[in-house]
Each structure stands twice: as C-alpha cells, then as structure tokens.
Amino acid sequence: MFLYYFDLALRSLRSARGLTALMVLTIAMGIGASMTTLTTFRALSGDPLPGRSANVMRVELDAREKATFVPGGEPDDQLTRFDAEALLRDKRALRQAVMVGGGVSVEPAAGTPGALKPFTSSIRYTTADFFPMFGVPFRYGQGWSAADDADKADVVVLSKELNERVFGGANSVGRTLRFDNADYRVIGVLDAWQPVPYFFDLNVGRYRKTEGLFMPLSVAIDRNLSQNGSVSCWGDGPTPNIRALDAPCSWLQYWVELRSPADKQPYLDYLTQYSAQQHAAGRFQREPNPRLRPVMEWLAVQQVVPSDVRLQLWLAFGFLAVCLVNTVGLLLAKCLRRAPEIGVRRALGASKREIFAQFLVEAGTIGLAGGALGLAFAWGGVWVVHSGTGSGAQWVQMDGAALVTTFVLAIGATLLAGLLPAWRACEVSPASQLKA
Amino acid sequence: MMQLRPILSTLSRHKTAALLIVLEIALTCAIVCNAVFLIVNRIERLHLPSGLADDELVYLSISSIGRDPEGPANTLIDLAALRAIPGVRSAAIVNEIPYGRQSDNTGLNVAAGQKAPTFDVSLYRVDVGGIDTLGLHLVAGRDFKPDEVMDGREFDHSSDPRIPSVIIARDVADEVFPGRDPVGQVIYLFNDHPTRVIGVVERLIRPQPGNADRKDLRSIILPIRQTFNGGVYMLRTDPQRRDAVLQAAQKALDRKDGRRVAQEQGRFSDLRQDFYRSDVAMVWLLAGVCVALLVVTAFGIVGLASFWVQQRTKMIGTRRALGATRGQILRYFQTENLLLTSAGIAIGMLGAFAINQWLMTQYELPRLPALYLPLGALALWSLGQIAVLAPARRAAALPPAHAMRGLA
Numbered sequence: 001m002f003l004y005y006f007d008l009a010l011r012s013l014r015s016a017r018g019l020t021a022l023m024v025l026t027i028a029m030g031i032g033a034s035m036t037t038l039t040t041f042r043a044l045s046g047d048p049l050p051g052r053s054a055n056v057m058r059v060e061l062d063a064r065e066k067a068t069f070v071p072g073g074e075p076d077d078q079l080t081r082f083d084a085e086a087l088l089r090d091k092r093a094l095r096q097a098v099m100v101g102g103g104v105s106v107e108p109a110a111g112t113p114g115a116l117k118p119f120t121s122s123i124r125y126t127t128a129d130f131f132p133m134f135g136v137p138f139r140y141g142q143g144w145s146a147a148d149d150a151d152k153a154d155v156v157v158l159s160k161e162l163n164e165r166v167f168g169g170a171n172s173v174g175r176t177l178r179f180d181n182a183d184y185r186v187i188g189v190l191d192a193w194q195p196v197p198y199f200f201d202l203n204v205g206r207y208r209k210t211e212g213l214f215m216p217l218s219v220a221i222d223r224n225l226s227q228n229g230s231v232s233c234w235g236d237g238p239t240p241n242i243r244a245l246d247a248p249c250s251w252l253q254y255w256v257e258l259r260s261p262a263d264k265q266p267y268l269d270y271l272t273q274y275s276a277q278q279h280a281a282g283r284f285q286r287e288p289n290p291r292l293r294p295v296m297e298w299l300a301v302q303q304v305v306p307s308d309v310r311l312q313l314w315l316a317f318g319f320l321a322v323c324l325v326n327t328v329g330l331l332l333a334k335c336l337r338r339a340p341e342i343g344v345r346r347a348l349g350a351s352k353r354e355i356f357a358q359f360l361v362e363a364g365t366i367g368l369a370g371g372a373l374g375l376a377f378a379w380g381g382v383w384v385v386h387s388g389t390g391s392g393a394q395w396v397q398m399d400g401a402a403l404v405t406t407f408v409l410a411i412g413a414t415l416l417a418g419l420l421p422a423w424r425a426c427e428v429s430p431a432s433q434l435k436a
Numbered sequence: 437m438m439q440l441r442p443i444l445s446t447l448s449r450h451k452t453a454a455l456l457i458v459l460e461i462a463l464t465c466a467i468v469c470n471a472v473f474l475i476v477n478r479i480e481r482l483h484l485p486s487g488l489a490d491d492e493l494v495y496l497s498i499s500s501i502g503r504d505p506e507g508p509a510n511t512l513i514d515l516a517a518l519r520a521i522p523g524v525r526s527a528a529i530v531n532e533i534p535y536g537r538q539s540d541n542t543g544l545n546v547a548a549g550q551k552a553p554t555f556d557v558s559l560y561r562v563d564v565g566g567i568d569t570l571g572l573h574l575v576a577g578r579d580f581k582p583d584e585v586m587d588g589r590e591f592d593h594s595s596d597p598r599i600p601s602v603i604i605a606r607d608v609a610d611e612v613f614p615g616r617d618p619v620g621q622v623i624y625l626f627n628d629h630p631t632r633v634i635g636v637v638e639r640l641i642r643p644q645p646g647n648a649d650r651k652d653l654r655s656i657i658l659p660i661r662q663t664f665n666g667g668v669y670m671l672r673t674d675p676q677r678r679d680a681v682l683q684a685a686q687k688a689l690d691r692k693d694g695r696r697v698a699q700e701q702g703r704f705s706d707l708r709q710d711f712y713r714s715d716v717a718m719v720w721l722l723a724g725v726c727v728a729l730l731v732v733t734a735f736g737i738v739g740l741a742s743f744w745v746q747q748r749t750k751m752i753g754t755r756r757a758l759g760a761t762r763g764q765i766l767r768y769f770q771t772e773n774l775l776l777t778s779a780g781i782a783i784g785m786l787g788a789f790a791i792n793q794w795l796m797t798q799y800e801l802p803r804l805p806a807l808y809l810p811l812g813a814l815a816l817w818s819l820g821q822i823a824v825l826a827p828a829r830r831a832a833a834l835p836p837a838h839a840m841r842g843l844a
Contacts, residue, residue, distance in 0.1 A: 026732050
C-alpha cells in the first residue's frame with residue numbers, strides 16, 4: 001500500500017511541477033539553515049570529556065571582600081593560591097588539580113629536527129592529577145607525580161603538536177627542552193587531545209588549541225614564569241605580587257574528580273565547612289558561598305557558546321517555521337484542488353484512513369526531497385562556517401549524527417505540515433464532489 | 437470600501453488558508469523586524485571610530501626570552517631604531533591598543549575614599565608624544581611633560597603609586613564632569629592620591645569594544661612608559677608606506693642577540709578588520725535570512741492567491757457577467773491581500789516587540805525603535821501587493837463566458 005501511495009504521490013507531484021519545486025525548495029532552505037546552525041551549535045556545546053564529565057567538577061569559593069558583596073551573587077570562578085593549596089593538601093576528592101595558563105619562549109637546541117628560531121608557546125602550569133583526572137592520553141612517557149610537584153622537579157610534558165615541531169614527532173622522553181632560560185626534562189608526550197570547548201580554563205580562549213606544554217605549577221611560581229588568563233584582586237591598593245601565598249587575588253582554576261555524582265553533596269559540604277573555617281579565622285569576609293559544578297553545568301553557567309551562535313540557531317528555526325507554515329498553505333491549496341479526485345477514490349471504496357495516509361505519504365515525499373536538497377545546503381553552510389574565522393569554527397564539521405538529524409527533521413517537519421491538509425482531504429465528502 | 441463585505445464573507449469560508457497566510461506574514465514580520473534591527477545595530481558597531489589614525493599606523497610586539505633586566509633601556513634603544521626607519525613619522529610604545537588582546541582596566545573615582553567606583557575605565561599607558569603618534573586629537577589641555585612620566589615597571593611594582601596627571605577621553609569627561617571644564621579637575625584611580633586631568637582627547641575606544649554604547653568610549657591615558665615586554669610598538673607613517681615600514685621595523689627589532697621573539701605585528705587597520713570580521717559575517721547572514729524569508733513569504737502568497745483564483749473562477753465569471761469590470765476584479769484580490777497582510781502585520785508587530793523584549797534580556801540590545809512599525813508595515817504591504825499582482829491580473833483577465841461555462 002505504501003508503495004502505491006508513493007507512486008500516487010510522485011504522479012501528483014509531477015502534475016504540478018512548479019508548485020512541487022517551490023515546496024521542496026522552501027523546505028530545503030529551512031532545513032539547510034537549521035542544520036547549519038544546529039551543527040555549529042552542537043560542535044560548540046559538546047561534551048569535552050565524554051564518559052567522565054559527570055564526575056569532574058569545578059570548585060569555586062567566595063573569598064572576596066565584603067564591600068562588593070551582592071546577596072545571591074556568584075563567587076569568583078577562580079581560587080586564591082592559599083585556598084587552592086589548602087584544598088590540595090586536604091585531598092578530599094578522588095583526584096584534584098590546580099592550574100593556570102601561561103606563555104614561554106622555547107629555544108630548540110641545535111641538532112634537534114626543530115632547530116629553529118626561538119618561538120613562543122602556550123603552557124599550562126598544573127599539578128600531577130591533571131592528566132589522570134581529565135583522561136589525557138599519552139603517546140610517550142607519562143605525567144609527573146605528586147612528589148615531583150613537591151620537589152619542584154624541572155620536568156615538562158609536550159603536546160603532540162609541539163613534539164612534532166621541536167623533535168619531529170620522535171620519542172623525546174628523557175631529552176631536554178629549553179625555555180625561558182632554563183632546561184627541563186621531557187617526561188611525557190601527549191597523544192592527540194583536544195577538548196572542545198577548552199573547558200578547564202575559559203579565560204585563555206574558549207575554543208583554543210590544546211596548550212603546547214605542561215609543567216608543575218610549583219616550578220612556575222618559583223621561577224616566576226609569565227601567566228595568561230584573568231587575575232582578580234581585592235583589598236586595599238595594588239598587589240605587587242599576585243602570586244604570593246597570602247595575596248588577595250584569585251587566579252587559579254581548581255578541578256576535582258569525584259567517584260560518582262552522588263559524592264557531590266558531601267564534597268560541597270566540605271567546601272562549605274572550609275569556607276566557614278576561613279570565615280571564622282577572618283580570611284573570608286563573606287559567609288560561605290561555594291559552588292561545585294560538573295563540566296556540562298559549568299559550561300552552561302559560563303555561557304560558553306557564543307551568543308551569536310545561539311542567536312543564529314533561533315533565527316534559523318524561526319525561518320524553518322515560516323517555511324513550514326508556507327508548505328502547509330501550499331499543500332492545503334493543492335489538496336483542496338484535488339477534491340474531485342478524492343471524491344472518486346472515496347466513492348470507489350477508499351476509507352478516510354487510506355486518503356489520510358495517501359496525503360501524508362505525499363507530504364513525506366516532499367520532505368524526503370527537501371531533506372536531500374537541504375542536506376546539500378547544510379553541507380555548504382557548514383563548510384562556510386568551518387572555513388570562517390568564528391570562535392571555534394575549526395571544530396564545526398558535518399558528521400553522521402547531523403546527517404541523520406537532517407532527514408529526520410526534514411521528513412518529520414513535512415509530515416507535521418502535511419497533517420492539516422491530509423485531514424482536510426479525508427474530510428471531503430464523496431457525494432458533494434461527485435455531483436459536480 | 438463597498439467591496440469589503442463580499443471579501444470578508446469569502447474569506448470566512450477559507451478560514452484555514454487565510455489564517456495560514458496571516459500567520460506566515462506575522463512570523464516573517466516579527467523575525468525580519470528584529471533581524472533588520474540587529475543588522476543596523478551591528479553596522480553601528482562596525483563604524484564606531486577608534487579615535488586613532490587607523491590607516492596610518494602599524495603595530496609590532498616582541499618579548500624577550502625570560503625577563504629582560506635591561507627592559508626599559510632596550511625599549512628606548514628600540515624606539516630610537518624604529519624612529520630612524522625612513523617613512524616613520526613617529527613611534528611610541530603603549531601597553532594596549534584598540535582591537536588587541538590586552539586590556540588593563542580600573543575603577544575611576546571622583547572623590548577620595550569613594551566606596552564603589554563611578555565606572556570602569558580602560559588604562560592606556562603612553563609616553564610624551566604618544567598621543568600624537570596614535571593620531572589622537574587633543575581637544576583641550578596639553579600633552580604630558582617628561583617629568584610627569586613614570587617607568588612602567590616601577591609603576592607595576594609600586595604598592596601605592598602616585599600619578600600626577602591624566603588625559604581623558606571626551607566621553608569620560610562628559611560623563612564625569614558634565615557642564616564643567618574637565619581640565620584641572622581631579623580623579624582618583626588606585627588609591628586616594630589625586631590625579632589631575634591635564635588634557636582631553638576627542639575620542640579613544642576601549643581595546644575590546646562591545647555594543648558601541650558609551651561604555652566602549654571610557655578610556656583614559658596615563659603618563660607611563662611601558663617596557664617592550666608587555667607593550668606594543670606603534671609606528672605612524674603614510675598609508676602607502678605601511679608594509680615597507682613594517683618590514684624594516686621587523687629587521688630593526690631583530691637586531692639583538694636573537695634572544696627576543698617577535699609576537700604580533702601588522703597594519704592597525706587590518707587588526708580592526710579582523711576584530712569585526714564575525715560582525716560582518718553576522719550582518720550578511722542576517723541579511724540573507726531576511727531576503728530568504730521575504731521571498732518564501734512572497735511565493736506563499738502567490739501560491740495561495742493562484743489557488744484561490746482557480747477556485748473562484750465561477751464567482752469571477754458570475755461577477756463579470758453581472759457587470760463587474762476587470763479593474764473591480766483586480767481590486768478585489770488586491771484588497772483581499774491588503775486585509776490579510778494587515779492582519780499579519782498587526783500580529784507580527786506584537787511578535788516583533790515580544791522577540792525584542794526577549795533579545796533584550798539575552799543580549800545587550802536596546803528597545804526596538806517605534807519607527808520599525810510603519811517601515812515594516814510598509815515593506816510587507818508592498819511585498820503582498822507585488823506578490824498578488826500576477827494572480828490577480830490573471831483573475832481579471834478571465835473572460836466571463838469562459839468563467840461561466842463551468843456553471844451547470
């Protein structure tokens with residue numbers, strides 16, 4: 001029966017080529033626009049830590065001065081060095097790491113394949129748990145240990161890209177890398193690893209490439225290596241050394257991994273308790289106001305997806321809505337024009353249900369064609385976004401899920417648009433049509 | 437007008453189709469009004485002048501490997517080398533430039549011991565003559581004097597800095613000292629030491645301007661000589677010599693022992709263009725969607741009107757046979773379209789203001805100006821009339837005999 005309806009649909013669509021083309025084109029434009037923006041949105045709002053993001057959480061404490069307190073306000077999203085070190089010492093989570101981004105000048109040694117002019121590289125100063133906590137894959141070697149953090153070991157981990165640039169991609173574990181006037185021993189080289197968004201430090205670029213180097217934070221503080229990102233200080237007058245242990249400045253990102261989401265409340269209780277202690281000791285002027293947010297919630301609160309991308313998504317779906325209303329109107333006009341034909345079919349024994357099914361199949365066929373053309377439009381649209389300069393554009397790509405979504409959306413939308421005309425068609429009374 | 441009643445009675449028998457067309461026009465109206473508003477907003481943003489001589493500037497930044505203990509001295513050597521390049525009219529070092537990544541901000545106070553700052557300002561640090569190099573227009577007061585200028589490092593490491601003088605942007609002056617001569621007034625920046633306003637520049641945009649509102653123009657200039665690490669060299673030259681100057685400048689800065697790394701460089705106007713690239717893309721995208729929406733709606737009107745003409749062949753024939761002129765038939769369909777479009781516009785305008793209300797909560801957007809109402813209405817009325825013209829003319833051209841033939 002379906003095939004028969006499909007055949008009928010094709011005949012009917014062929015008989016009104018102009019109208020059919022108009023409907024298919026309208027649907028295709030709506031679908032193309034929606035899918036382009038949806039694919040962009042999905043790429044930029046994806047899960048950067050698939051499988052573990054529910055257990056990995058960002059810690060925030062309210063260490064600021066009382067004067068600027070707003071009831072119900074959010075705490076600073078970064079920690080002071082004092083608090084970060086205190087939490088790190090307590091080790092109340094399965095894993096915990098403190099971190100900040102920076103920049104250094106790398107001097108490739110003579111004789112290495114990358115013996116070239118000095119260049120600047122981004123770097124992350126962090127602590128041992130960074131790698132196991134975020135599930136960072138290693139190509140060679142491994143990360144450093146908590147003992148290395150404590151001993152301020154001169155060790156460094158290279159990204160895959162930087163290892164290719166300096167060592168030609170060879171196993172460089174054990175070799176020396178010189179940057180900012182000091183030598184460091186390479187103990188690990190990462191495999192391809194690119195979190196999108198760059199969730200753990202949104203201040204160094206929300207959709208940036210993975211940083212080139214990783215080294216212990218304790219060494220960076222000791223050597224006074226330069227740092228990037230945001231620093232927020234309070235208290236009276238300027239703070240000459242923001243990295244001093246007692247400086248009233250927040251500049252460190254703190255992340256923990258818990259065993260399960262169920263451990264969130266106990267850990268939050270611990271943070272509240274810690275804040276209360278600091279408040280009692282006079283360090284925190286405000287009442288305890290900590291936050292503990294799993295990765296996806298953190299990204300949502302930070303509104304990581306650019307507002308233009310969200311706006312485009314709304315715009316495209318608004319456009320699709322107009323296209324659908326337009327299709328409903330055209331389908332309705334077309335089906336009412338065929339009232340005599342429906343009358344004949346009804347008189348020959350077709351049930352209302354069969355007429356309804358026939359018209360829905362016709363609508364679905366338009367959807368199929370619109371989806372196919374829309375896919376081509378979406379492909380072009382995604383390519384334009386991908387080759388553009390928008391934030392995170394390089395990660396926007398068409399994938400299997402987007403392909404399936406396109407057709408589901410196209411056919412689903414046209415079936416929805418076909419409901420009203422199909423219902424009107426099956427309500428046609430055979431007698432009135434045959435009389436004429 | 438006398439035609440209104442038959443039109444309404446006909447429409448009441450095609451409620452669904454009529455409602456659909458009204459809905460489509462309403463949606464289009466609501467979306468297009470907001471999209472056009474967004475476009476105008478973005479274009480305003482794109483055209484916000486920086487206050488600098490955009491087309492006469494190139495910028496270069498370098499950093500040393502590790503800290504350079506001779507930073508301040510090397511900066512002066514660099515500047516002398518840059519000034520010696522043929523075609524360079526003047527050179528300066530600043531801590532931040534418009535459309536760059538660096539941005540140094542602090543709260544501006546008008547009284548000592550003020551609890552919450554009046555507002556945030558961006559801090560540009562320049563040496564004597566820097567204002568002239570950047571192409572800023574001094575509209576009142578004077579430039580800094582050498583004895584007012586402080587070393588950047590000294591400033592950064594001072595826990596209680598005293599800054600004797602400041603030059604402010606006119607927009608800051610207008611907000612802080614309305615109706616008063618700003619020159620000679622006093623502001624407070626990092627502490628309770630007064631800083632005297634000695635000059636006013638016509639305009640100076642913040643490093644990362646946002647919505648082209650007054651916040652983007654809140655900048656002040658401090659007499660601080662930045663060191664090359666964490667600073668940007670700005671060179672003023674003739675527009676056509678920018679590339680040559682840039683090349684020579686790169687060489688001039690590379691002269692040292694290779695223990696310095698070039699960071700970013702280019703024409704200042706290109707930096708500006710890059711900064712606004714996504715806004716330009718958004719403008720084109722919004723414009724594209726507007727055109728697509730209007731085209732789709734127009735085709736929807738054509739499709740439905742054609743169908744109605746076909747369906748009403750008998751009626752048209754009867755009316756023509758009873759003496760109606762072609763013009764009357766034509767006007768019949770045109771009036772019908774006008775009614776439908778008007779209903780769509782009425783609903784659409786409500787929708788437009790509702791969407792605008794929502795956008796205002798989500799994005800920093802002003803209210804939709806009332807002017808959009810008549811303009812949007814006019815645009816959609818014309819669109820409807822143009823779209824219906826062809827089907828209506830076909831209806832008017834129907835010969836009465838042919839139209840009547842169907843009547844049994």
